[in-house]
Amino acid sequence: MANSSFRRKQEELKSPGWMVTFSDLSTLLLTFFVLLLSMSTMDQKTFKSMFHNFTASCGILYFKEYGEIYRPKLVLMQALTEKLKDSLVVKRSDDFPKDLISPKEEKTFEETGSSLVVENFKGGFKLVFGHNMLFLSGSADIQEEIKPLIEKIGSFMRNSDYQVYIDGHTDNVPMKGGKYSSNGELSLARAYNLMEYFVTKENISPLSIALAGYGELHPVAPNSAPEGRARNRRVEIIFKSQKYF
Known part of the structure; x- marks a missing residue:
């Protein structure tokens, strides 16, 4: 109970x-x-x-004092820029054959408004052919009057151990009709035809040549003016020493 x-x-x-x-x-x-x-x-x-x-x-969250995001010092960036400029001084290379371009040919280039610039860099040099010097506008066929110079360049290539790069460039004016549908296609065809000439006519090993067509992607001057577009229409033959690979 x-x-x-x-x-x-x-x-x-x-x-x-x-x-x-x-x-x-x-x-x-x-x-x-x-x-x-x-x-x-x-x-x-x-x-x-x-x-x-x-x-x-x-142990999940962690707070610390706020600090400024690190930015590279301006002085350091300027020093790196100057260093790059020093390695790309425009001048004749010591390795560049002095008799490759005769005074007569240089005078002809000046009279026709064509240009051939030799740029030196660490480990080699490059030849920059101005607009209409190798090819007519819209064409990838090598002009006959420039072939003697191309043959001399081929002879130099045959007796050297440089790795050679052939780069084609254009301005940004779109292609209108013709054989090539784009600036990239035209620049690549020019580089290829130049390489083919070295291989078939000058007996240069194709393994020592690399080519590229950049179209309007790598301008060296503004495309807003005719003078700038003329500078951008160019072909570069780059000679790089094997020991710098």
């Missing part, structure tokens, strides 16, 4: 299940609003301090 009375008292002391859930929810809501209120009046130092304590316990 006593045991039965004790069980009834325990059942009377138990709270309904919904009341426990409601109490938990009320506590969570109260905590949430207190947190909102405290954050609205919290300064940056207090906020970071709070999260620092949180990171110390769980």
